[in-house]
Amino acid sequence: MSHIQAVHRLIEEKSDLFTDMSDRIWEFAETAFLEKHSSEYIISKLEEQGFEVERGVCGIETAFVATFGSAKPIVGFLGEYDALPSLSQEKGIAEYKPIASGGNGHGCGHNLLGTGSFAAAVAVKDYMEENNVIGTVKYFGCPAEEFGDGKAFMAKAGIFDDLDFALCWHPAPINSVFKMDVLAINQVYFRFKGRSAHAAASPHLGRSALDAVELMNIGVNYLREHIIPEARVHYAVTNTGGDAPNVVQSNAEVLYLIRAPRVSQVQSIYERVCKIAEGAALMTETELEIVFDSGSSDMIENHTLDAVLDENLRKLDPPKFSKDETAFAVAIRQNVIRRREEHLMGERD
Ligand SMILES: [Zn+2]
Numbered sequence: 086m087s088h089i090q091a092v093h094r095l096i097e098e099k100s101d102l103f104t105d106m107s108d109r110i111w112e113f114a115e116t117a118f119l120e121k122h123s124s125e126y127i128i129s130k131l132e133e134q135g136f137e138v139e140r141g142v143c144g145i146e147t148a149f150v151a152t153f154g155s156a157k158p159i160v161g162f163l164g165e166y167d168a169l170p171s172l173s174q175e176k177g178i179a180e181y182k183p184i185a186s187g188g189n190g191h192g193c194g195h196n197l198l199g200t201g202s203f204a205a206a207v208a209v210k211d212y213m214e215e216n217n218v219i220g221t222v223k224y225f226g227c228p229a230e231e232f233g234d235g236k237a238f239m240a241k242a243g244i245f246d247d248l249d250f251a252l253c254w255h256p257a258p259i260n261s262v263f264k265m266d267v268l269a270i271n272q273v274y275f276r277f278k279g280r281s282a283h284a285a286a287s288p289h290l291g292r293s294a295l296d297a298v299e300l301m302n303i304g305v306n307y308l309r310e311h312i313i314p315e316a317r318v319h320y321a322v323t324n325t326g327g328d329a330p331n332v333v334q335s336n337a338e339v340l341y342l343i344r345a346p347r348v349s350q351v352q353s354i355y356e357r358v359c360k361i362a363e364g365a366a367l368m369t370e371t372e373l374e375i376v377f378d379s380g381s382s383d384m385i386e387n388h389t390l391d392a393v394l395d396e397n398l399r400k401l402d403p404p405k406f407s408k409d410e411t412a413f414a415v416a417i418r419q420n421v422i423r424r425r426e427e428h429l430m431g432e433r434d
Pocket residue numbers: 193194195230231255
């Protein structure tokens with residue numbers, strides 16, 4: 086029996102455990118950093134399987150690391166389990182039916198995400214035990230995949246430092262190795278503070294924060310020609326300073342997202358955007374506050390590992406679906422199309 090068949094058999098043997106876990110996490114449906122029941126459930130199952138678990142790593146209650154073994158190489162699996170707001174849905178039915186109106190739900194399959202990585206970690210551990218393989222397998226419980234970047238805090242705290250490599254995955258309509266470079270990003274608020282005045286009676290006394298926002302945006306739009314074409318800079322005016330044109334707006338705010346292939350490129354564009362904001366404040370005699378909200382580095386792909394994964398995935402047969410499973414998928418698709426048509430008709434009316 087090949088290694089792949091052996092691991093496949095180990096997964097099949099515990100398939101009930103994995104299916105139950107997926108169902109439970111679907112029901113818990115907890116959003117970013119609040120995945121208390123989901124993480125506790127996975128921890129309890131990891132402990133049952135012989136893993137040692139360190140809870141609440143890097144000061145985050147729902148982040149954890151489970152370890153089996155102690156020697157090199159150290160192989161990691163990343164597991165996530167956060168839900169999204171307003172996507173509550175009863176399990177096992179093809180029609181849209183929220184459990185609680187406005188409640189949370191799993192939009193892109195994060196009930197499967199942490200579970201699939203759990204299955205992989207357990208199968209590798211079982212394989213190591215059966216075949217006396219030396220090494221360490223770790224399961225990383227990573228909060229906040231949807232938004233909030235739980236893994237960024239874990240990386241910063243050095244949680245992944247001793248790894249030889251880690252594998253992650255995401256549910257998708259196709260079974261393949263993900264080849265996707267992800268841009269680095271900075272998310273920053275620029276807040277301007279001016280002086281209010283009546284715009285008709287005494288405009289000379291006012292200093293407009295909205296003018297500063299507009300001038301900043303014009304400056305950044307001129308900047309575009311002189312940055313790398315792969316960069317993406319977009320903004321939204323998050324505070325216009327009010328809805329009265331006859332009042333000089335004393336406060337205004339614009340939110341910028343600055344993206345580029347490498348984090349160093351984002352940083353240099355960000356510094357230039359900050360200079361433009363300072364220029365806009367100077368032109369309008371307003372005060373500027375820069376609030377750095379969040380940022381993520383680019384994802385560096387390991388192409389060698391991709392090739393190994395691809396080669397092994399091709400050796401497995403594609404998943405087989407029963408008649409019932411195919412009919413269920415068709416029903417979901419039909420319902421999605423029907424709901425989209427209803428939505429479009431509603432927009433036309
Ligand atoms: Zn997702």
